[in-house]
Amino acid sequence: MKSIRIKSVLCVALAASSLCAGAQNVLSDFPVADSDSLNLASEETVQVAYRKVNKNDLLGGVSSVNVEELLKKNNFTYSLDNMQSMVNGWNGNSLWGMDSYLVLVDGVPRDANNVMPSEIKDITFLKGASAVVLYGSRAAKGVIYITTKRGQVGDTRVDVRANTGFHVPISYPKYLGAAEYMTLYNEARVNDGMDPLYSATDIYNHGSGINPYRYPDVNLYSDEYLKKSYNESDVTAEISGGSEKARFYTNVNLYNIGSLVKVGEAKKDRTTRFSVRGNIDVDLGKYVKTYVNANATFYDGRGARGSFWNAAATLRPNRISPLIPIDYVMQNNTDAWNLINNSSHLIDGKYLLGGTQVDQTNEIANLYAAGVNTYTSRQYQFDMGVDIDLSMVLKGLSFQTRYAIDYATTYNRYYNDTYATYEPQWANVNGVDQIVGLTKYGDDVHDGIQNINDSWNRQTMAFSAQLNYQTKVADAHNISAMLIAAGYQQGESAVYHKTSNVNLGLQVDYDYLNKYYLSFGGALVHS
Numbered sequence: 001m002k003s004i005r006i007k008s009v010l011c012v013a014l015a016a017s018s019l020c021a022g023a024q025n026v027l028s029d030f031p032v033a034d035s036d037s038l039n040l041a042s043e044e045t046v047q048v049a050y051r052k053v054n055k056n057d058l059l060g061g062v063s064s065v066n067v068e069e070l071l072k073k074n075n076f077t078y079s080l081d082n083m084q085s086m087v088n089g090w091n092g093n094s095l096w097g098m099d100s101y102l103v104l105v106d107g108v109p110r111d112a113n114n115v116m117p118s119e120i121k122d123i124t125f126l127k128g129a130s131a132v133v134l135y136g137s138r139a140a141k142g143v144i145y146i147t148t149k150r151g152q153v154g155d156t157r158v159d160v161r162a163n164t165g166f167h168v169p170i171s172y173p174k175y176l177g178a179a180e181y182m183t184l185y186n187e188a189r190v191n192d193g194m195d196p197l198y199s200a201t202d203i204y205n206h207g208s209g210i211n212p213y214r215y216p217d218v219n220l221y222s223d224e225y226l227k228k229s230y231n232e233s234d235v236t237a238e239i240s241g242g243s244e245k246a247r248f249y250t251n252v253n254l255y256n257i258g259s260l261v262k263v264g265e266a267k268k269d270r271t272t273r274f275s276v277r278g279n280i281d282v283d284l285g286k287y288v289k290t291y292v293n294a295n296a297t298f299y300d301g302r303g304a305r306g307s308f309w310n311a312a313a314t315l316r317p318n319r320i321s322p323l324i325p326i327d328y329v330m331q332n333n334t335d336a337w338n339l340i341n342n343s344s345h346l347i348d349g350k351y352l353l354g355g356t357q358v359d360q361t362n363e364i365a366n367l368y369a370a371g372v373n374t375y376t377s378r379q380y381q382f383d384m385g386v387d388i389d390l391s392m393v394l395k396g397l398s399f400q401t402r403y404a405i406d407y408a409t410t411y412n413r414y415y416n417d418t419y420a421t422y423e424p425q426w427a428n429v430n431g432v433d434q435i436v437g438l439t440k441y442g443d444d445v446h447d448g449i450q451n452i453n454d455s456w457n458r459q460t461m462a463f464s465a466q467l468n469y470q471t472k473v474a475d476a477h478n479i480s481a482m483l484i485a486a487g488y489q490q491g492e493s494a495v496y497h498k499t500s501n502v503n504l505g506l507q508v509d510y511d512y513l514n515k516y517y518l519s520f521g522g523a524l525v526h527s
Contacts, residue, residue: 047124049521050482051482063090067122077117077255080092088127096127107383109490116255120149121148125142126139130521133521134507148249149251150281155241156239161238163233164233165232176317186203214321214433218322221312237250247280249279250278251275255273263368266367278293291384292384302374303375306366307366319356323354324438326352329424330434336437343444370419381404385400386400397468399465404461405461408458415449422439423441425439456494462487464485466486476513477510479509481506482505487503502527503524504523
């Protein structure tokens, strides 16, 4: 196997912009900042690559969403939910139609779905070359920078927010019923020069509903198998406060969502997420500040084994009756009743699991007897940093460094259960449909061996250090510069080579009277 190493790649971006002198200084009611908008608050800052800048000083290719304000108007549970309606170039899955964008949470490569909106202060979408150049080649398709909330000076504040709601399907796909399917199947066979498979009597019986167990007409989208709605709830507690010396922010969240299916073990399907985040800021003195961020997230999912929704779209409606009622079985059929009495899966004490020689299992039987899959995911994230004011060496000079380590693991647990199904032999006895015999396929087996499948883990380490310099000359010329060294390494199970990336970046910005801007950014990339 050959490995590819990319050395000494130089990424450079140059941007210039001029704004009219009469730019308005107005707070927008809509919590979105875009580089093309003039309705910006002069005191507000936006997170961009390795720094924060005043909204008025944003150049092209940057959009910011104030999630903290947005949540006061609209509740949502995924960090990037509906952002396409507020950010140009973001379509919900990619920036400018390019996949594999880079997600950073507090400056560390992380997953967007592992941070809840209630934890987020704002999200910045970095789209242009000048906006992402400092991150090097890994940011070639854009960067989404998520900034979490931090504590503020003041008394301890406790905010509790609870949400609950119900998902109600508006409509379902409409598939052919058994009679329509059988009619068109016959037509297709005739068109191919073959004899019809189903008689007119069979088609009538399946369509009439006279005996749905003998003449099935199965629709898995019906209310026989699906609930009218299912619940989604979450509760969040936020605790924050602190003094000039130390501030803290804590977020504790519990989230639970159910399922539409109401048959068998699927009635108890659900996904639960519990997370705790803590962000601490400490001033160690006049010149040194430090911070520590930690997060732990626990996902637990429970689902009946099988593929219900796939079956709902592909099951032939006339092929099989998922359940066989035992009260149709002739009382004097000893062999049939021996099979019934020895079955491990007598549903509600009234039904056997249906099958045929061709279809020896079915999706409804899976929900009752194939067992349960339990999904487990754990994510632990930690990062810390130090900010040092070096103005005693040179006015406007500062130093920042950050180190992070994350660990994530997921796996599925299940028992590989098998089950028996039964094919009934029907007859009309004295004008009444009765089951005169049963044919058994397979066996009921629970071997007691728990299987672990899809085991996966990932470890991420990230580091950055930067020198910053800012100065103002003659109250008209604003100059800033950054020299950055940054890198990360990510190891993943079943992947031999770790992903490694090291950047050396330089950013120089100049503006005259906050009207005319010149920006240069470059990165030397080793990966």
